Structures are given as C-alpha cells and as structure tokens.
Amino acid sequence: MSTNIYVVIMAGGSGTRFWPYSRDAKPKQFLDVIGTGRSLLQMTFDRFNEIATTDKIWVVSNEKYEDLIQEQLPELEKHQILLETEKRNTAPCIAYASYKIMKQDPNAVIVVSPSDHAIFKEKEFREVIHTSVEAANNDEKLITIGIRPNRPETGYGYIQYLSDPGVSVKKVKTFTEKPKTDLAAKFLESGDFLWNSGIFVWSIDSIIKAFEKYEDEMAALFASGLNDYYTDAERSFIKKTYSQCKNISIDYAIMEKAENVYVVPGDFGWSDLGSWNTLHEIKERDSDENVIEGSVMTYDSTNNYIKGKKGKVTVVQGCEGMLIADFDDVLLVCKKEDSSVFRDFITDVKAEKGDKYI
Amino acid sequence: MSTNIYVVIMAGGSGTRFWPYSRDAKPKQFLDVIGTGRSLLQMTFDRFNEIATTDKIWVVSNEKYEDLIQEQLPELEKHQILLETEKRNTAPCIAYASYKIMKQDPNAVIVVSPSDHAIFKEKEFREVIHTSVEAANNDEKLITIGIRPNRPETGYGYIQYLSDPGVSVKKVKTFTEKPKTDLAAKFLESGDFLWNSGIFVWSIDSIIKAFEKYEDEMAALFASGLNDYYTDAERSFIKKTYSQCKNISIDYAIMEKAENVYVVPGDFGWSDLGSWNTLHEIKERDSDENVIEGSVMTYDSTNNYIKGKKGKVTVVQGCEGMLIADFDDVLLVCKKEDSSVFRDFITDVKAEKGDKYI
Numbered sequence: 001m002s003t004n005i006y007v008v009i010m011a012g013g014s015g016t017r018f019w020p021y022s023r024d025a026k027p028k029q030f031l032d033v034i035g036t037g038r039s040l041l042q043m044t045f046d047r048f049n050e051i052a053t054t055d056k057i058w059v060v061s062n063e064k065y066e067d068l069i070q071e072q073l074p075e076l077e078k079h080q081i082l083l084e085t086e087k088r089n090t091a092p093c094i095a096y097a098s099y100k101i102m103k104q105d106p107n108a109v110i111v112v113s114p115s116d117h118a119i120f121k122e123k124e125f126r127e128v129i130h131t132s133v134e135a136a137n138n139d140e141k142l143i144t145i146g147i148r149p150n151r152p153e154t155g156y157g158y159i160q161y162l163s164d165p166g167v168s169v170k171k172v173k174t175f176t177e178k179p180k181t182d183l184a185a186k187f188l189e190s191g192d193f194l195w196n197s198g199i200f201v202w203s204i205d206s207i208i209k210a211f212e213k214y215e216d217e218m219a220a221l222f223a224s225g226l227n228d229y230y231t232d233a234e235r236s237f238i239k240k241t242y243s244q245c246k247n248i249s250i251d252y253a254i255m256e257k258a259e260n261v262y263v264v265p266g267d268f269g270w271s272d273l274g275s276w277n278t279l280h281e282i283k284e285r286d287s288d289e290n291v292i293e294g295s296v297m298t299y300d301s302t303n304n305y306i307k308g309k310k311g312k313v314t315v316v317q318g319c320e321g322m323l324i325a326d327f328d329d330v331l332l333v334c335k336k337e338d339s340s341v342f343r344d345f346i347t348d349v350k351a352e353k354g355d356k357y358i
Numbered sequence: 359m360s361t362n363i364y365v366v367i368m369a370g371g372s373g374t375r376f377w378p379y380s381r382d383a384k385p386k387q388f389l390d391v392i393g394t395g396r397s398l399l400q401m402t403f404d405r406f407n408e409i410a411t412t413d414k415i416w417v418v419s420n421e422k423y424e425d426l427i428q429e430q431l432p433e434l435e436k437h438q439i440l441l442e443t444e445k446r447n448t449a450p451c452i453a454y455a456s457y458k459i460m461k462q463d464p465n466a467v468i469v470v471s472p473s474d475h476a477i478f479k480e481k482e483f484r485e486v487i488h489t490s491v492e493a494a495n496n497d498e499k500l501i502t503i504g505i506r507p508n509r510p511e512t513g514y515g516y517i518q519y520l521s522d523p524g525v526s527v528k529k530v531k532t533f534t535e536k537p538k539t540d541l542a543a544k545f546l547e548s549g550d551f552l553w554n555s556g557i558f559v560w561s562i563d564s565i566i567k568a569f570e571k572y573e574d575e576m577a578a579l580f581a582s583g584l585n586d587y588y589t590d591a592e593r594s595f596i597k598k599t600y601s602q603c604k605n606i607s608i609d610y611a612i613m614e615k616a617e618n619v620y621v622v623p624g625d626f627g628w629s630d631l632g633s634w635n636t637l638h639e640i641k642e643r644d645s646d647e648n649v650i651e652g653s654v655m656t657y658d659s660t661n662n663y664i665k666g667k668k669g670k671v672t673v674v675q676g677c678e679g680m681l682i683a684d685f686d687d688v689l690l691v692c693k694k695e696d697s698s699v700f701r702d703f704i705t706d707v708k709a710e711k712g713d714k715y716i
Contacts, residue, residue: 020673224640297706299692299699308689313711315378315703317692322676326689331666333682333691334657334675339655345673353671 005133006108007048008097011041011061011069011115012084017275017342020330021307024358029116030068033273035283040116040273042072047122048113051129056108058082058101059115060093078228085239090220091253092245095211098236099222100229102204103206109136110207112200112250118282120269128266132201135169135262142210143201144168144255144265146194147270152184155274155339157196157251161263172261175251194265197272200250201264210254220252221245255351275339276323281306294326305336330357364466365406365490369399369427369473370442371418373701375633378688379665382716385476388426392640393632398474398631400430405480406471409487414466416440416459417473418451427682437588443597445694449611450576451602452558453569454596457580458587460562467494468565470558476640480626486624490559493527493620500568501527501559502613504552504621505628513632513697515554515579515609516544517621530619533609552623556630558608559622568612579603633697634681638663652684663694680704688715 013026022028029041036043041059048057054075061069063083070081080306081095094112101108108298117124132143146159157177161170175196179187187193202210211219221241228237255261280303283291290298294308299317308314309326316324323336330349334341350358373386380386387399394401394519399417406415412433419427421441428439440454452470459466477483478602492500504517515535519528533554537545545551560568569577578667579599586595613619629640638661641649648656652666657675666672674682681694688707708716 059473078377295711297703297710299702312687312689313707313715314689315692315707316690317699317703318680318696319691322691324689324691326684329670331670331672331684331689332674333677333680334673341675344657345655345675349671349673352655355654357671 003053003107003139004105004107006101006105006110007052007057007089008094008101008112009041009044009048009057009059009091009108009115010093010112011059011065012087012093013114013116014087015116016346017339018273018279018348019342019358020325021175024355026068027065027116028130028273030065030072033116033279034118039072040118041069041263041321044113044117045073045075047119047125048111050122055080058097060084060097061115069234079267079314083235083238084242086242088242088245088247091196091215091248092242092251093224094207094250095215095218096241098204098207098211099225102208103229103307106204106310108203108204109133110200110202114198114272116273117197118269118273120271120282125266125268125323128264128268129201129352131168132264135264136201136203136206137145139201139260140206140209141169141260141262141266142206142255142258143262144172145197145199145201146265147197148265148267149193149195151189152181153195154178154181154184158184158187158193159196159263160193161188161265163192169262169264172255172263175256177251185188194263196251197266197270200255205261207254210258210260212219214257215248218245222263275303276325277336277339280336303336361411362463362465362467362495363410363414364459364463364468365410365415366452366459366470367399367402367406367415367417367467367473368448368451368470369417369423370445370451371472371474372445373474374704375697376631376637376683377700377704377716378683378690382713384426385474387424387428388423391474391637392476397430398476398628402471402473402475403433405477405483406445406469406564408480409469409484414439416455418442418455419473420445426592441593441596442600444600446600446603446605448556448608449573450580450600452565452574452608453576456562456565456569456622458584460566461584461587466557466562466564467491468560468562472556472630472716475555475616476627476629476631478629479625479639483624483626486622486626487559489526490622493622494559494561497618498529498567499560499618500564500613500616501620501622502530503555503559504623504634505555506623506625507551507553510539510546511553512536512539512542514630516542516545516551517554518548518551519621519623521550527620527622529677530613530621533614535609540588552621554609555628558613564618565612567618573606573611576603592625600638609681617647621651633700634663635694635697638694661694 011029015022018028021152058080060082160174223236228234289303291305296306297312301319303321305323307325325332369387373380376386416438418440429542518532583595647661649663654664654666654672659677661679663681665683683690
C-alpha cells in the first residue's frame with residue numbers, strides 16, 4: 001500500500017430520490033440501505049480502509065451532519081471531518097479538501113469518492129484504485145473511474161475514451177451528461193463509452209494545477225485559507241469562502257475542460273443506488289420479483305418494492321412495478337421507475353405540509 | 359304511525375370487506391363510515407325512530423358487541439338488545455327476535471333490517487315501509503323491500519316479481535342469488551327484477567307460521583324459550599339453543615320456499631356499503647375521481663380510495679382504481695374492485711400474523 005494515499009469521501013448529498021426513507025435530517029449515506037448493519041458511509045469507509053490508513057480518510061459534508069459523522073465514524077480525528085456551510089456541489093468540496101490536505105502532505109495522491117454508492121467486488125475495486133493511484137503518482141493525470149455500461153441508462157454521465165488495447169489508463173475523448181435514450185443506446189452499442197462513477201484519482205499537484213488553470217478564482221479562495229486550515233479559524237474561513245464560492249461540479253469545472261483527463265475502466269459490481277428502482281435491482285427478490293421488507297403479504301403482485309413499517313402488517317394485492325414505502329409520518333405509494341417525480345413530492349410536501357416530513 | 363310496529367336491527371355482521379377499517383372488535387356497523395358523526399347502527403336507529411317508538415326498536419348482535427351497542431344506543435332497554443352466542447346467519451336471528459317479541463305483543467308487525475346500509479332518501483324510505491306495514495297488517499304476507507337495479511351487480515340477490523301495474527305490493531316469482539354477469543345483465547334489461555335489500559316486513563303471526571311450516575325444528579327450538587325470554591334464564595337458553603340451531607339465511611330458509619312472498623319496490627337512495635368500491639361510489643370525489651381521507655397528495659392518480667392515517671402525509675402517484683388504507687397496525691394496498699379477495703386477506707393474516715390484526 002502506498003503511504004501517501006488520501007481518500008476524500010463526499011457525504012453532503014441529500015438523497016432526495018430515497019425519500020421518505022432518506023430524510024434531510026438523515027440522508028441516504030447515513031442509512032443502512034443495503035441491510036448489512038453498516039450505513040453506506042460506513043461501508044465506504046470500510047472499503048477505503050483497505051487502501052488507506054484511517055488517519056488519511058477524510059469526509060466532507062454539510063456541517064449539519066457533523067454529529068452523525070462523528071457517531072458513525074468515531075475513528076476519525078476532528079480535522080478529518082470537513083464541514084461545509086452551504087451546498088456548493090463537488091468542485092468547492094474537492095478544492096477545500098485538496099488545499100487542506102496539501103498543507104499536511106504536498107505529495108499526497110487523493111482518491112475522491114461518493115459516500116452513497118454500493119460496490120460488490122471489493123478486490124476488483126482495490127485493483128482499479130491501485131492502478132489509478134500508480135498512474136496518478138507517476139504522471140500529471142486526472143483520472144476518473146469508469147463503469148462498463150450494461151443498459152442505456154439516461155441518468156448517468158458517459159465518458160468516451162480513446163481505444164488503446166493493453167493500456168489500462170485510457171485517454172478520455174468526450175464527456176456526455178445524461179444523454180437521451182437513443183443516444184445512450186448508441187453509446188452502449190459503440191463499446192468505447194463508460195459511465196462516470198464519480199470516483200476520481202489524482203495527485204495534489206495535478207488537481208491544484210487544474211484548479212489554478214480552470215477555476216482560478218476558486219483556487220485563490222481556497223489557497224487563501226492555508227494559514228487557517230487545522231486552526232480554530234478554519235470554520236469561519238470556510239463559512240466566508242463558501243458564501244463567495246460558485247456552485248459547480250468537478251466535471252463541469254475541470255474534467256470536461258482539462259487535457260490530461262484519463263479513465264480507468266472498472267468492473268467491480270457498482271451501483272450508484274440512485275433510486276428505489278436501482279435498489280430493487282440489487283436486492284434479494286421473491287419469486288414474483290418483489291423486494292419485501294417487514295411483515296408483508298402479497299397477492300397477484302409482481303416487481304414491487306414494499307417496505308413495511310415495523311410492528312405493522314402490510315397487505316398488497318394487484319400491484320405491479322410499485323414502490324410502497326411506509327414510515328411513521330409518511331406513506332409513499334408510487335411507480336418504482338418514476339424517480340424523477342421525487343423532487344416534486346418533496347417540494348410539494350414541504351410547501352403544503354411542512355418541513356418536518358422532508 | 360301504527361303503534362304495533364317493531365323494528366329488529368340485525369347488527370351481528372363482521373364487515374369483512376371493509377377490513378382493515380372494520381375489525382372484529384369493532385365491525386363496520388359500529389363505525390362512522392359515512393362521516394356524519396354517527397355510526398351506521400346509530401343512523402339505522404335514527405331512521406327507524408321516525409317509524410317506531412324507541413321501546414320497539416330492537417337490536418340483535420353477537421354478545422361480544424354488547425358494550426358497543428349499549429354505548430352507541432343508550433336509549434335501548436336491556437331486553438331490547440338480543441345477544442347471540444354464535445354466528446348463525448339471519449334465520450335464527452329473526453326467529454329469536456320474533457318469538458321474543460311475540461311474547462310481549464302477538465299483534466306486532468315487524469320490520470327487519472340490516473344495520474350497516476346507507477339510505478339517502480329517508481322520506482321515500484318511510485313511505486315504502488308504511489306501504490309494507492299496512493300490507494303486512496292486513497294480509498298474511500311476507501314482504502321484502504326490493505331496490506330497482508342500476509347496474510348488473512353480481513354480488514346481490516335478485517327478486518323477480520309478477521308485473522301488476524298499479525299495485526305496489528307485488529307477488530314474487532323467483533329469487534336468484536348472486537347471478538353471473540351475463541345473467542345479471544339480462545335481469546337488468548328485463549325490468550322485472552329487483553335487488554334484495556335484506557329489509558323484510560311481516561306480522562308476527564305470518565313469520566311464526568312460516569317458521570313452523572319451513573323450519574319446524576328451528577321454530578320448536580325458539581318456541582321452547584317462551585318461559586325464559588325477559589328473564590335471567592334467557593342468556594343460557596340462547597347459548598344452548600344457538601349451539602343446536604342450524605346456520606341458514608332467512609332467504610334460503612323461508613323466502614325462497616314460501617308461497618306468500620311479496621316485494622315492494624323502493625327507490626330511496628340505497629347502498630349496502632358492501633365494499634370500499636361501493637363506498638367510493640357514494641362519497642365525494644375530487645376532480646380525478648379519488649376519494650381522499652386525511653392528509654393525502656396525489657399525482658397522476660385516478661379513481662382511487664385513499665384513506666390516510668391521522669398525523670401522517672400520504673403521497674400517491676401513478677395509481678388507478680386502487681384502495682390505499684393506512685391504519686395503525688395494518689396497511690392495505692389493493693385493487694378497489696376486487697372485494698372478493700378480502701376473505702383471503704383476513705384468513706391469511708389471521709393464520710400468519712395473528713388475531714390481533716383482524
């Protein structure tokens with residue numbers, strides 16, 4: 001194991017598409033979504049703890065989740081938990097972590113990862129990460145991990161790479177965010193497109209240079225904190241900086257612009273757990289293709305996700321492709337595949353019934 | 359108002375098709391199903407209190423509902439509440455009430471009625487009852503109240519009558535219980551078929567004679583209690599008698615066999631409230647034909663019955679023709695029209711999850 005590997009776990013998402021299971025007070029990454037007894041954040045930490053030592057695994061999230069993170073990952077020192085004061089997408093999150101880590105270890109190689117995905121082949125995953133770390137250590141490469149697509153998914157970003165047989169770190173040709181179905185089908189067919197997993201690997205030097213080149217204002221903002229990181233002044237510095245910082249993803253800010261972007265294709269049983277429907281696909285199903293959680297009885301019902309409430313009997317008849325999710329204060333019955341409607345649900349429920357249901 | 363009108367309200371049903379709203383501990387007739395603030399039993403009592411004096415309105419039900427009846431109808435004297443010890447269908451229930459009332463008033467005319475139906479035109483209803491009472495007072499007629507059908511309903515009994523224009527009390531030709539759809543459609547088309555409302559009118563003399571003729575064993579059983587009715591011995595007499603008595607409806611036992619059976623057609627906004635679907639038809643619906651109870655938000659959903667739980671938000675999307683009924687310990691999601699599956703639900707839930715959910 002290289003000793004300079006740092007991991008930055010991004011844990012600031014709101015998990016909207018898993019409402020009402022995922023709530024503003026405890027979003028998806030803090031929940032035991034898979035049913036292993038560990039939250040997705042904890043599983044992500046465990047996975048990376050095979051790659052990096054505990055003192056080099058950092059978590060970035062909103063300050064309102066500070067207690068949850070400390071509770072779920074008591075192994076982390078206070079300075080390893082980076083608290084954002086506003087939602088600003090992935091670029092500021094990565095800039096903050098990069099400049100702070102640079103102050104401690106200018107030779108670091110950083111793996112950036114979402115906190116709420118599932119990976120079922122851990123060994124294969126580690127191999128992909130080690131390949132990427134080695135490449136990032138040797139060259140000024142910005143590396144993203146790509147997933148071989150198995151369906152014309154329209155909700156993901158696609159990465160086209162230059163075919164180069166025998167080389168595992170491939171030069172990226174194009175990025176395409178959320179293509180329409182026909183285009184996604186063409187991508188799938190062509191064979192040289194991968195899904196963007198949102199996992200990145202680069203050296204401190206490479207990513208700082210990229211920020212300076214493509215987001216110089218943001219680079220200047222976070223560079224100005226070098227005296228404050230690891231001190232009592234860090235929190236107020238971040239509050240001020242985030243209020244001035246633009247809201248942009250690392251893909252738009254850097255990956256789609258930089259020349260030195262590479263992709264390592266991976267096949268490690270990945271799922272972004274992006275919706276109830278995705279979860280339905282990876283969970284154990286009964287002979288009628290229903291995922292059943294809790295005390296549930298089904299009749300003439302196929303391909304549903306039924307999450308019953310504890311201490312309650314749920315009887316379902318004549319349902320096909322539905323999500324039925326019963327919680328203390330919210331019952332949701334909807335088409336399992338229509339994950340795009342969740343934003344409406346949340347906006348409307350918040351407006352009409354109040355924040356407490358969100 | 360004739361002074362010899364007695365009303366026997368049958369309130370021993372289990373309301374299976376309204377589970378999980380209707381429960382074994384408090385079935386449908388004891389619930390405020392319509393939302394008027396009065397239970398169906400109370401509404402039935404109120405309706406008949408315009409026709410008979412309070413002291414002549416009697417309720418027959420299972421002994422386990424004694425407290426509920428006393429609570430909901432405190433106007434009743436103890437002897438007006440007839441408690442059955444076992445479920446034995448309508449013939450024993452009517453025999454019990456008939457022999458007991460005969461002991462008090464051999465000149466009574468009895469109106470027998472279910473406790474869990476809705477009647478929206480009270481004035482028209484009273485007119486039909488008065489016509490029937492008059493006929494029953496004058497002749498030895500067993501009269502049933504018939505409802506003009508408006509759809510080929512397969513869940514009801516049909517009564518064919520001899521056409522006799524200008525006569526309101528019509529001779530019955532045939533009874534047909536629960537016809538198949540094509541036969542029901544023919545009945546509807548022919549114009550001389552009525553639905554059997556389960557409301558009967560007859561004199562004490564006529565019904566006792568009919569029991570003696572068609573159910574002589576049952577007649578003998580209940581006649582043997584004449585010394586016990588209105589005494590402390592009544593309860594143990596009934597316990598013994600019910601254990602020996604056969605389980606049969608008044609339709610099979612007498613109405614389908616007797617020669618002197620008549621029907622009075624009525625048009626008084628009747629509903630048997632036989633299922634959630636029936637209730638959906640009579641309740642106020644939104645512009646998408648949804649009946650909404652509680653704090654519910656719907657998207658792309660039509661023709662549903664959605665009963666949300668108090669203090670909870672229910673979000674429904676992409677549903678058509680469903681019942682979604684959320685209670686403390688049971689959630690039911692099923693096709694609104696498939697009321698025949700309720701028996702399975704209850705049998706299975708009882709077997710697999712326990713009595714407490716029934």
